[in-house]
Amino acid sequence: MLGLFRKRTPLVRQPSDLLALPLLRWSREDAWTLRDAVEGTLILGATGSGKTSGSGRLMARTMLSCGFGGLVLTAKADERALWEGYCRDTGRLDDLLVFGPTEAQRFNFLDHEMSRKGSGAGLTENVVNLLSTVLEIAERQSTGGGGRDDEGYWKRALRQLCRNVVDLLALARGRVSVPDLYRVVVSAPISLEQVCSNGWKQGSECFRWLTEADKRPKTPRECADFEIVADYWLREFPALSDRTRSVIVSTFTSLVDVLNRGMLRELFCGDTTVTPEAVQDGRIILIDLPVKEFGEIGQFAQVLWKYAFQRSIERRDVQQNPRPAFLWADEAQHFLTSYDFQFQATCRSAWVATVLLSQNYSNFVAALGGNEKGRVETDSLLANLNTKVFHGNSDPVTNEWASRLIGRTLQYRASGNHSHPSDDQVTAMLGLDWARENGTTSGGFSEVMEAEVEPREFTRLRTGGPPDWIVDGIVFQNGRVFKASGRSWHPVPFNQKA
């Protein structure tokens, strides 16, 4: 298997044959195949439990050795050096492309979205979906993660604004850019009187593009779109209540303004030197804007890349290009959006091995809004990550969840009972001295339903470090029986130094 996908032109085999190929072994008899990999992986464990240096390291290096392309999102500042090390050790350094402020790579995501090949290219809705996905992060920051009571209304209003600004620019000049998105929204009329005023017309970028779009030749469909766009900007938007308008405008500009300045403008709003499609040729794109260092800017940049990557890879045909790809997110809670659970439900047919690492279950719920919807989305996402590796953890919610997931089975429990002899005089009087000496003993077996792995077991797993550098993990795969253990789970020691 090693190196099967490493050549620029992958070997032509039946893709279905390739899925059964083993990538690594959990035990002598139990392999982790390509099929398992593309069904997604979740690695959970407390801080310092060995996620990164134990199972994470083994899986990353395995996929690199096998020639996967991939996208690596980063949360910690040392992740670039870590991946450079992995790539060096596996002979993949030439395939590593680092996207970050100190590098030359650029990605104009809007041009990419408007001009890419395949069905749906150039459609406003694609750009709107992309912006809405990244806006989810901006919105989460502004509401402190709790979501709003009337969340549905704001989401719709925000999408409507996005759709109309993107459509206006697409109709007027055939392309969309971040500075234009910003200028249209901040120069839109804020009252019906303003719509009629010459002062506004002369200075407004919004009005300029409306005039431009009006003049340009249009297909019948574009004519209908233009009517809707003009109605929105000249009637609906100025008639919104001041509060509603200011909330949707400020949420929109909180993202667009960040993209329009400094480093992100250079990285995302100019030329393009790399696109997510490079992963399909075996490149490993690492986004070196770690969240711990760059905060919200890093988060926007990485979510933008992740979404563009997800959309591009899920459209590919594995018959044409069977090189598997991975999506790697350590500290995955920083990069979650509600698109992930949709992607995860369908991405196995595109041969994408998603690997998410995080400390605990609650991180996911909190990142997806912290409410009931967040919980449902978390359950859906995690259910679609079929391989689960549990490392040492003291979080009771995660340990209970993992224990419940692995399940309960009928266990046979031996029971014994011994009653001590009574030293009661009555026993002696009755001549039952033998009973006094021996007491009585009974024994047997009972059947009880017990957790296969009790929650407390997760608190006892080894977490690496000297002297033996071993990290314990419990690997669980839904629907699988490990030959080595005869169960749906298997304890695996990971060597940090191997």
Ligand SMILES: Nc1ncnc2c1ncn2[C@@H]1O[C@H](COP(=O)(O)OP(=O)(O)OP(=O)(O)O)[C@@H](O)[C@H]1O
């Ligand atoms: N190169 C190394 N040298 C010494 N100790 C190490 C090394 N790499 C990891 N460790 C130790 O191994 C243990 C596991 O570390 P690791 O970084 O893999 O944990 P983690 O689960 O990824 O934690 P976090 O949630 O903080 O990312 C820690 O105790 C760490 O100090």
Ligand SMILES: [Mg+2]
């Ligand atoms: Mg780690």
